[in-house]
Amino acid sequence: MSLNPRGRLNWWMGAVASVSLLGACGAPDERAGDALESNETVQDAVAGDVAVKLSVEKSSLAARDNVLVSVTMTNVSSRAVRLLKWNTPVDGLKEDLFKVTANGISAEYNGRHYKWAAPQATDYLNLAPGESVSSKVDLASVYDLSKTGTYDISFASAAHDGVSELSSNSLTVFIEGRPFVSPEAEAAPGTVNAMALSTANCTSSRVTSVTTAFNSAKTYANSAVTYLGGTPSATTRYTTWFGTYSSSGWSTIKTHFTSIKSAFDTKSVIVDCGCTDSAYAYVYKNSPYRIYVCNAFWSAPNTGTDSKAGTLIHEMSHFTVVADTDDHAYGQTAAKNLAKSSPTNARDNADSHEYFAENTPSLP
């Protein structure tokens, strides 16, 4: 096989261009001749001869996960057929063979493109009738999956010199955004800012803003603990966010804020700026103390209602080892209604903790 790898090439705009470029080399005639001589009984697959099935082991992938897609190609025709290997992933992904979209927007292919010379017999994958070949590819290493969201993934190799298009089922996978790192590039180091706070995937201006928010969140946690250390009673601030007063309810909230304060003061918290979802932020409850901040976070004020600092309180309260809160209601109005309708759920609601801590407007 004689390949001329060129790495990432800007002039190569996708699979369609390959047809004319190959044509420009004057190679097709030569290739067709060679291939026919060595493979007289095996014909090029035409549309419908080869079924392509994609599968993933998990339909929801965290940023730390690879995006491993299994590709199974089955000759469903009644004759032996052949495919050009570079239109398949059998030897690794060497072309933009997948259609990867999130909300209709294509993820950029950053993998290799090759300029192919005339194929030899060994460049073909032969499939007997009924025969299947499977291979796995990690799409995260070649497609830019930096946006968190639901991705549609299908196999879509375009027609190359007579081999008809292979297409597959479409997979729907939730992928947590991860910065695209070219396999050749070094992983960008995170920034360590203070004893307890580090950041990942943040620009320097975002590191500054996260650090400010982190310090304000600490202040919020301290103030909440101080407030709850006072004499328990049906204060306006408590009942607004957590409903009917009871000494056990007060004590639960005090325990929650003591844990939140302790986590901000003593744990290694990582704020990850890699998320581009429209939400404020998210965490995995069982993965303390990594907090992913998203688009709405950046337009939020540092302190006050639905602020950056308050969002960090909200997220910190979710961790199972901190306060193990859930999201029963979002927003101040719904949180206030929840306090009235279900104090039990209010005491388990992350936004209720956030609004109690933000205390905006200030309640006695």
Add this chain to the structure above:
Amino acid sequence: MATTLECALSAPKTVKAGEPVEVVFRLTNPTAKPLYVLDWHTPLEGLLNDIFQITRDGTELSYAGPMLKRGNPGADDYVAVAPGASVEGRVNVALAYDFTQPGRYRIAFRGRLMDVATQQAEVPHTLDGFRELPVKCPEVETSVLAP
């Protein structure tokens, strides 16, 4: 608002430990008017919150998936359900709940839609204008067998 939506869950009767456990969530609109359902906290958006109550031989499982803090929704967060029509969401609950132990699992949807609108022009509602709608989906059972 006299609206209602019918809800059904389905899951495989048995799976081997380690295999996906795909739960299908189906909402049907039995009314004569279209309804617009916010997909948050339902399998229509995937598995982005602790939306299922799942027990293994009576013990509740903890949720290990993502938890999001959200602002106001966008129009594309709503799913239209035509009169008499259904919409479906499929999630592999084994991604966020531990199904690795053999046993009998009962899976229940926690049972509410955060916001349902009757007029397309109304959506998206802001967070303080949500009209919550409880739905009852009969729970389903799955047995996980030793691999």
